Amino acid sequence: MTSQDLLLRILNKLFLGLAAAGIFFGVMGRSRAAERPNIVLILADDLGYGDVSCYGATKVQTPNIDKVAESGLRFLDAHSSSATCTPSRYALLTGEYPWRKKGTGILPGDANLIIKPGSTTLPEMLRKGGYKTGAVGKWHLGLGDGEIDWNTEIKPGPLEIGFDYSFIMPATADRVPCVFVENHRVVDLDAKDPIQVSFKEKVGSDPTGQEHPELLKMRPSHGHDMTIVNGISRIGYMSGGKSARWVDEELAQTLTKQAVGFIEKNKDGPFFLYFATHDIHVPRVPNARFAGKSGMGPRGDVILQFDWTVGEIVKTLRQLKLEDNTILIVTSDNGPVVDDGYQDQAREKLNGHRPAGPLRGGKYSAFEGGTRVPFILSWPGHVKSGVSDALICQIDFLASFAQLTGCRLNQADGPDSLNILPAFVGDSKMGRDYVVEHAFVLALRKGNQKFIEPGKGPKFSKPTATETGIDPDGLFYDLTDDIGETNNLSIQVSEKAKQYQAELEKLRKEGRSRP
Structure with missing residues (x-):
């Protein structure tokens, strides 16, 4: 052995020792950043701490999520930044507590974009770092600047805050407009049937749930009684856009297809996919393949549907041989809610199921059930499988992924996002000091x-x-x-x-x- 070979062997052992000790992340300037792993973030909607079988659920089974947990790290004390959807999503993407900024409450379907274009966001940071970035699914962070004309270009939106591609629901499925927006335009819109939207007064002649309850296939329990789309009355009034309106039973399949397509198109990476599914949010209208399968009514059925979605993403990563170079995260935007506006027998058919598990409260609540959510991170070959009780928060994605990828943050960026990367990847049992x-x-x-x-x-x-x-x-x-x-x-x-x-x-x- 030459002296040069001996030196290389000694340096290699020293390098591995530092990595094993966790020093690798700080002292070495995050050398692993050179790998720039793909990042797939699957964000469920209203999925509770107790809604997943690997977190203790017994009345409903989630085998695909469980398999991700078996190969990854399952966190017991992970939090969204808010107990409701718009503010938690705002914080996740910006690294700023939503209560610092006015207008980050639950938005109507015609709200303007609440993230300032040009500001540092998670996708913008990663895009500058060489990532292709995509947003698929529920948005609910507003679009446009001023009154929105749904029949022309709609911007600013996801593309103006860091995403290269977007295929989104403007708000939620219980709010109009019930259409998809791809990049800057409504998908499949017929120019001869323009869209009108109002959250103040009725527009057009479409029937409403309040006027014609006999037309409904799912009745509201409170509110949600305005324009009927696909047999379901919504919040807000809408007319036109008949060819562009979604079918609720096909939402999960449509969004999953778009997410898979983004991965396939960008398989040569690196890429970041923000996949915000609609399940488990109301109205809960499962596809026929899941309807009646859980024994817990529509809410249980769409938990199965969400689990299928996770399985499709995992299958795609495996088929493209991307598993080992992809960080896959499965989590939720906030805690669970049972009756949230529709008579879907969610409460009556719980059958002993506890959506928040051992926690008190749920969506809208300051108790633990409001923000403590399922959180699983898998990165085969890099993150050891197991369970972590580190205190972590989704607001820390910005600073932690900056460290991971070698990106830089300015002092004003992500004012509340902390670098807890060692906790995220299991190299440290310590996360945040507080949340x-x-x-x-x-x-x-x-x-x-x-x-x-x-x-x-x-x-x-x-x-x-x-x-x-x-x-x-x-x-x-x-x-x-x-x-x-x-x-x-x-x-x-x-x-x-x-x-x-x-x-x-x-x-x-x-x-x-x-x-």
């Missing part, structure tokens, strides 16, 4: 201790009866032996509660939390 949970009020988690700030409003949101976590005196829990948040300690730890409140106020005033 801010956002619903009608804010909550501060530090380790296993949690403070929900005082608030005004109903303790239960009506008519869904989801616990909001609102209390005029505030709430304090120790989750170590009380994950279900049943024992309020606010009186016993009043001084600590005041300290946590002060920390929340400081976070509000400082305008950022990233060092």
Whole structure:
């Protein structure tokens, strides 16, 4: 052996040792970034902590998600940034807490884009780093600037905030317009049948659920009684665009086909796919292949449908031999909700199923069930399979993926996004020191201790009866032996509660939390 060979062998051993020790990520300037793995983020809608069998569900089985968990890392304390959809998506893409910015609440279907074009976002950062970026599925972050004309170019939108390609639902399936927008235009629109949309007054002559309930195949339980599309009344009024309107039973198949197509087109990579599915959101209208299969009604059926979607993405990655060079993440935008506007027997057919598992609350709630969500990350050959109880948050994708890919962030970028890459890939058992949970009020988690700030409003949101976590005196829990948040300690730890409140106020005033 020559002296040069010996030196190379010593350097190689030193390099591997640093990687195994976790130093590789910081000291070596993130050398693994040269690989630039593909990133596929599958974001479910309203999928609860207890809705997945690898998280303990027994009444419904999710074998495809379970297989991802078997090959990857399953997180037990992962959080979305908000207990509702628009704000959690805003934070995921921007790295900024949504409560810092006005207008990030749940948006109507004709809202304008709430992310400023030109700002640093997760897709924009990755695009500058050489990635092809795609957005498929539910958007709900607004489109355009001013009154939207759905019959011409619709922008700004996903393409103006970092995506190279987009095929989206403008808002949600329970809101008009019930059409797909590909890049800047409505798909399959007939110019002779222009679209009109209003959330203030009726437009056109299409029947509404309020006027003609006999035309409905799914009746609303509250609201959701305006224009009827595909036998389902929605929020808002719409006329025209008959050839462009989606069929609810085919939503999952259509979106999955587009996601698969993006992967196939960009298989030579690197690429980033933000695949925001519609399931498990209302209206829950499963395809015939899943209808009635769960034994839990439409809500259970669309959980099976979402699991199928995950399976199709995994199958595509495997067939294209991309599995080993792709980070696949399966998670949810917020916690679960059962009755959310339609009479689909979701509550009656739970049959003992607990959508939030052992957690209290759900969508809209400051309790753990509002933001603690399923989160699985798989990267075969790079991330060891197992379970992690590290405290992590989706808001940290921006800073963590910047470290992973060698991209740079300016000081003003992602003001609340932290680099917790070692936790994401399982090299560290430590994630965040704290996380801010956002619903009608804010909550501060530090380790296993949690403070929900005082608030005004109903303790239960009506008519869904989801616990909001609102209390005029505030709430304090120790989750170590009380994950279900049943024992309020606010009186016993009043001084600590005041300290946590002060920390929340400081976070509000400082305008950022990233060092």
